[in-house]
Amino acid sequence: MEWFWPTLAIVCxxxxxxxxxxxxxxxxxxxxxxxxxxxxxxQVGGILVVVGSVSLFYLLH
Incomplete structure (x- = not known):
């Protein structure tokens, strides 16, 4: 959970x-x-969620 707030700050x-x-x-x-x-x-929102989730998975593992 220590990554959540820095990630939220970058998104902002x-x-x-x-x-x-x-x-x-x-x-x-x-x-x-x-x-x-x-x-x-x-559809665009769904694609962005999938791409972001897959990217995050590969970046964290």
Missing amino acids: IVEGLGPLLMPNRWRLYMLQVSQQPSNQLR
Whole structure:
């Protein structure tokens, strides 16, 4: 569990770079994402969870 908080901090840093450095472009991107069908967003989210889980598994073992 000692890896959880540092990992969460890195996620916050990475997620915050877009709005910090390019707020107008980030806003347009979020607008485009919000207009996508729910099924497409669900598929992208599922793929990201699987890729992240597999990557984490291989990085930790």
